[in-house]
Amino acid sequence: VNYYLKNIQTKAHLNAFVEVYRESALAQAEKVDQKIIEGKAGRLAGMVVGIKDVLCYQDHESNASSKILKGYKSQYTASAVQRLIDEDAIIIGRLNCDEFGMGSSNENSVHGRTLNAIDESRVPGGSSGGSAVAVQANLCTVSLGTDTGGSVRQPAAFTGVVGIKPTYSRVSRFGLIAYASSFDTIGVFSSNIRDNALVLEVMAGSDEFDSTASRKPVPHYSELLHFDKQAKVAYLKETIYTDALQGEIQSATLDTLEKLRKEGHQVDEVNFPLLEYVLPTYYILTTAEASSNLSRFDGVKYGYRSPNAHNLESMYKMTRSEGFGDEVKRRIMLGTFVLSASYYDAYFTKAQRVRRLIKEFTENLLDKYDYIIMPTTPSTAFRFGEHSNDPVAMYLEDLYTVQASVSGVPAISIPNGTDQQGLPIGLQIMANSFKEADLYAFANYLS
Ligand code: GLN
Numbered sequence: 001v002n003y004y005l006k007n008i009q010t011k012a013h014l015n016a017f018v019e020v021y022r023e024s025a026l027a028q029a030e031k032v033d034q035k036i037i038e039g040k041a042g043r044l045a046g047m048v049v050g051i052k053d054v055l056c057y058q059d060h061e062s063n064a065s066s067k068i069l070k071g072y073k074s075q076y077t078a079s080a081v082q083r084l085i086d087e088d089a090i091i092i093g094r095l096n097c098d099e100f101g102m103g104s105s106n107e108n109s110v111h112g113r114t115l116n117a118i119d120e121s122r123v124p125g126g127s128s129g130g131s132a133v134a135v136q137a138n139l140c141t142v143s144l145g146t147d148t149g150g151s152v153r154q155p156a157a158f159t160g161v162v163g164i165k166p167t168y169s170r171v172s173r174f175g176l177i178a179y180a181s182s183f184d185t186i187g188v189f190s191s192n193i194r195d196n197a198l199v200l201e202v203m204a205g206s207d208e209f210d211s212t213a214s215r216k217p218v219p220h221y222s223e224l225l226h227f228d229k230q231a232k233v234a235y236l237k238e239t240i241y242t243d244a245l246q247g248e249i250q251s252a253t254l255d256t257l258e259k260l261r262k263e264g265h266q267v268d269e270v271n272f273p274l275l276e277y278v279l280p281t282y283y284i285l286t287t288a289e290a291s292s293n294l295s296r297f298d299g300v301k302y303g304y305r306s307p308n309a310h311n312l313e314s315m316y317k318m319t320r321s322e323g324f325g326d327e328v329k330r331r332i333m334l335g336t337f338v339l340s341a342s343y344y345d346a347y348f349t350k351a352q353r354v355r356r357l358i359k360e361f362t363e364n365l366l367d368k369y370d371y372i373i374m375p376t377t378p379s380t381a382f383r384f385g386e387h388s389n390d391p392v393a394m395y396l397e398d399l400y401t402v403q404a405s406v407s408g409v410p411a412i413s414i415p416n417g418t419d420q421q422g423l424p425i426g427l428q429i430m431a432n433s434f435k436e437a438d439l440y441a442f443a444n445y446l447s
Contacts, residue, residue, distance in 0.1 A: 001029040004048050004092055008139045014115045016133040018053050019061065020093040028090045035088060042088035044202060047195070050134040050143040053094045053111075054101055055081055055186070056175040063303070064177045065109040066099045068323030072303035078175025079210065080144065080186045080203045087202050092140050096130030099325045100294065101148055101179040103127050104397040106155075107388050108327045116159060118423060122381040125155030128189070132159040135189045142190040142199050148179050149282050150376075150401025152187035153413035157376035157426020160415045162196050162443070163189050165401075167433045168408035169214040171200075172207035178293040180286035183405050193414075193444045197221035200436065216434055224437045227445035231265040233257070234369040236272035239400060246379045248419040253375050256416060256427055256446065268369070274361055275403075277354050282402040283395060284338050284351035290328075291335025297323065330391060355406050362407040366432035371442055374400050376413040376426030404430050414443050 008020055025048070035041045051057065054064045056074035063069040077085070085091065098108040106114045106129025116124040117137040124133045128145030132155035135143050145152040147165035156163025164187050171186040178184060186203070190196040201222060206215040235257055240250060261267045299305040299319030306318035324332070338347035365372065378399050387394040404411035409430055416427035427446070431439040 001025050001048060001090060001092065004138075004140055007137070008093070011117070011137050011139060014117055014120075014133050014137055015112055016095055016114050016130040016137065016139055017050065017093045018063070018065070018096050018111045018130065021060070021091060025090050025092045032088045032090065042086065043198065044084055044087040044089035047089045047142060047199070048092050048140045049084055049089045050093055050095045050131060050140040051081055051091060052097050052128050052131050052143070052145045054097060054146055054177045055094075055144060056177070057081055057091065057094070060094070062094065062177065063110065064100045065097050065111055066324065066328065067110045067304055068297045068319070069177075069303035070110075074175070076175060079172040079207045081175065083203050084199065095128070095134055095143060097145075098127035098129070099328050100177070100290070101127040101146055101151055101184075102290070102327050102331055104150070104154060104394055105382070105384070105387065106130065107384065108325055110325065113384065116381050118160065119381065119421075122383055122423070123158065125158035125381065127151040129155050131189050132156055132161060132163065135159070135161045135191055142188060142195050145187050145189055146176060146179075147185050147187045147405070148183045148286060149405045150398045152189065153376050153401050153411060153426065153428060154397065156189055156413040157424065158381040160424030161189055161191055162193060162412065162414050163187060164196055164200065164412045164436070164439070165404060165410060166200060166204065166436055167214070167410045169212055170204045170410070170434065170436065172210040172213040174207055174209035180289035181293060182289060183286055185405075193440055193447055194222055194225060197225065197440045214434070219437045221437050221440050225441050225444045227441040231260065231371060231442060232369045233260055233265055233267045233371050233373055234270045234365055235267070235373050236275065237269050238272045238275040239374040244378045244396070244399060245375060246419065249375045249378070249380070249425050252417050252425045253373070253427060257373060270365060272361070274354075274358050278358060278402050278406060279395060279399060281351045281354045281358065282398070282406055283334070284347050285355060287331045287335035288339050288348055289335070291332045291339065294324075294328065294332055327391070358403065359407040362403060362409060362430075363432060366409065366430070370431065370438060372430040374428050376400060376428040380419045380421070380423035380425060400428060409433050410436050410439055412439050412443050414447055
């Protein structure tokens with residue numbers, strides 16, 4: 001803990017941590033030391049963990065990086081976090097992110113932006129930018145993020161670390177401040193596959209506080225990392241041969257596929273005619289869900305209340321106008337529009353149908369093939385300000401990550417070399433639902 005506290009201090013300008021739990025982390029470390037001496041240590045003893053600022057931790061503040069949750073302290077701990085604590089992990093602090101998880105660059109945070117440690121003029125990715133940089137810059141052993149449409153995988157790619165989005169429902173969402181409930185998934189950042197697998201196996205599983213959490217048994221992923229089969233791998237033609245993809249990422253991905261072929265694995269090119277519908281489907285459905293989820297922030301129950309309000313209606317209006325940032329407001333408006341009576345069928349219902357098509361295509365393909373491989377992102381880390389005035393350009397950054405989110409299947413991003421400027425390139429691997437063990441083993445083989 002002392003080692004990480006020192007690093008956090010020297011790297012404070014990266015702005016990865018919003019709050020450091022110095023005293024409680026040191027106290028917890030002493031307890032764990034004692035347990036180790038007594039031979040009673042849990043499976044995560046000594047692991048120092050940072051958590052994204054959207055996860056609740058009892059008696060600690062959580063803001064979802066929004067002004068509207070200023071001063072909000074949670075009365076309970078998220079199940080995912082509690083399970084780590086129960087196995088003697090040490091929670092060292094909370095990590096910066098885009099407001100309510102909405103963004104791809106960490107520029108939409110009330111706490112200010114987090115810098116990418118490899119080049120501080122560049123974004124760390126988002127929305128879990130702080131979680132990615134905390135692992136990248138060695139400020140904790142592993143960190144938790146959340147991934148609704150790429151928010152673990154994309155920042156992992158931009159910072160050169162490992163990031164997994166497990167199957168939707170694999171990890172309880174109890175205590176996670178919601179963005180889009182049918183997409184939100186808690187994931188893990190780490191510098192290696194084994195730590196990642198170990199944390200997920202502790203965190204995953206059924207939960208009496210979240211009826212949507214899967215009851216399927218959780219394999220011991222960290223003990224199943226050996227890979228010795230012949231893999232059947234598909235790659236989607238449209239994701240590789242497109243002008244949207246940076247040339248160096250295209251060649252890094254093709255090189256990996258070629259290497260797999262040479263090593264005797266089956267690698268096939270497959271057409272994915274639905275690619276152009278994946279982003280619109282994602283943004284229609286997530287904004288709809290967000291507009292509903294965020295209606296609870298009205299100045300009554302949580303965090304910020306406008307001091308300028310003079311009656312009930314002005315309290316709602318002024319609290320929300322002053323409390324939410326621009327991107328969140330944009331999405332609430334979009335979401336409210338697609339859910340409105342006259343447009344519901346044209347947008348929301350249609351997007352639900354297309355979601356089903358994308359999910360079926362993806363699952364069927366993953367019945368035939370063990371893995372789908374594609375880049376994690378169309379470009380390496382971009383500069384601050386590069387897309388911040390153009391929401392659509394920012395949304396295009398999520399081109400490769402949203403397919404797994406719309407389909408609910410697990411996906412992992414692992415480092416795959418660098419571009420000419422030395423910026424990390426990410427490789428994304430997808431497997432069918434609940435096949436995290438296969439995903440980790442293959443990622444381990446490729447690392
Ligand atoms: N960048 C995507 C968005 O803004 C993904 C965010 C996320 O996964 N939380 O919605």
